Amino acid sequence: xxxxRLDVKTGENSSFILPKKPVSIVKNILLSxxxxxxxxxxxxxxxxFFSFDNxxxxxxxxxxxxxxxxxxxxKENPNKLVLNRTDFLNSLRRVSIFANQSxxxxxxxxTEKELVISAEDIENSNDARxxxxxxxxxDEMEIGFNSKFLIEMVNNIDTENVMMELAGxxxxxxxxxxxEDEETKENILMLVMxxxxxxx
Numbered sequence: 001x002x003x004x005r006l007d008v009k010t011g012e013n014s015s016f017i018l019p020k021k022p023v024s025i026v027k028n029i030l031l032s033x034x035x036x037x038x039x040x041x042x043x044x045x046x047x048x049f050f051s052f053d054n055x056x057x058x059x060x061x062x063x064x065x066x067x068x069x070x071x072x073x074x075k076e077n078p079n080k081l082v083l084n085r086t087d088f089l090n091s092l093r094r095v096s097i098f099a100n101q102s103x104x105x106x107x108x109x110x111t112e113k114e115l116v117i118s119a120e121d122i123e124n125s126n127d128a129r130x131x132x133x134x135x136x137x138x139d140e141m142e143i144g145f146n147s148k149f150l151i152e153m154v155n156n157i158d159t160e161n162v163m164m165e166l167a168g169x170x171x172x173x174x175x176x177x178x179x180e181d182e183e184t185k186e187n188i189l190m191l192v193m194x195x196x197x198x199x200x
Contacts (some may be wrong), residue, residue, distance in 0.1 A: 016043060017066050022059035026050050073191060074172055077165035079138025081110055082178060088115075089154045091130045095119045095149035098128035099144045105195050106147040110136050110166070119147070143169045144197040153190045170194060 030037070033053070042049040044062070050057040092106065099105055099119035109116040116136040120127040143166060153175050154162060160176035175190040 012115070014043075016048065017062035017065060018048060019059060019062055022057060029055060047126050049107065051121055069191070072172060073174065073189070074167040075164075077167045077174060079110065079141055079166040079168075080136070081115065081138075081163075081166065082114065082135040082162040083162055084133065085154060085160060085177075087132050088162060089151065091117050091132050092147055092151050092154065095128045095130055098126040099147055103195065104147045105144050105197070106150070107142055107144050107197060109140075109142045110134070110138070112136055120174070138166070141166060141169060142197065144195045145172065145192055146195055147186065149192055153192060156190075169197070172188060 024040075030039070030052070037052045039050055039052045042051075045061075047058055049062055050059075095117045096104060096106055096119060098121060100123070101119045105119065107116075107118045109118070111137070113133065114131050115136070116129065116131050118127070118129040142147060157175070157177045159177035159179055163176045163178050165174040165176070171194070172190050173194065177188055
């Protein structure tokens with residue numbers, strides 16, 4: 001789950017679900033524009049319309065009600081892990097090559113000054129293990145994640161450092177960008193569910 005809050009001007013509260021592809025198209029066009037532009041969003045019960053500059057994009061809304069994602073976000077997360085985003089991403093990519101190709105499971109062992117990232121594929125006798133420097137507050141913990149999801153999330157953050165907040169090995173982890181500059185701060189939260197660790 002990825003959650004981002006943006007400031008908008010609207011006359012009333014409303015909600016709708018958009019498909020991923022048209023939103024990605026709008027995002028890519030806006031990112032390629034060298035200047036900030038205002039985007040007008042209009043919608044009815046079946047479609048949404050984006051207009052900005054010389055672009056007018058229409059997409060069909062997804063039927064249904066968006067799930068209550070806030071209920072899945074742990075409120076108390078005493079374990080906090082801060083990492084260099086690039087080091088974390090590169091290590092995940094290298095280690096995940098050796099993970100089981102059906103589960104893509106990687107283990108994160110969080111200690112006070114280092115994070116140990118490991119993966120193992122027993123069927124093919126493959127394993128990998130790397131250590132990276134981190135800042136960690138909390139009890140030593142080992143937790144498993146699907147590396148594909150974790151890599152995608154970290155890859156979509158553009159700050160120098162990232163923070164993971166963890167409640168426990170069986171609870172969802174929350175991933176944030178660490179923003180030093182309040183002026184460019186984005187309100188982004190990503191939720192990643194753990195996977196059950198197999199016995200060593």
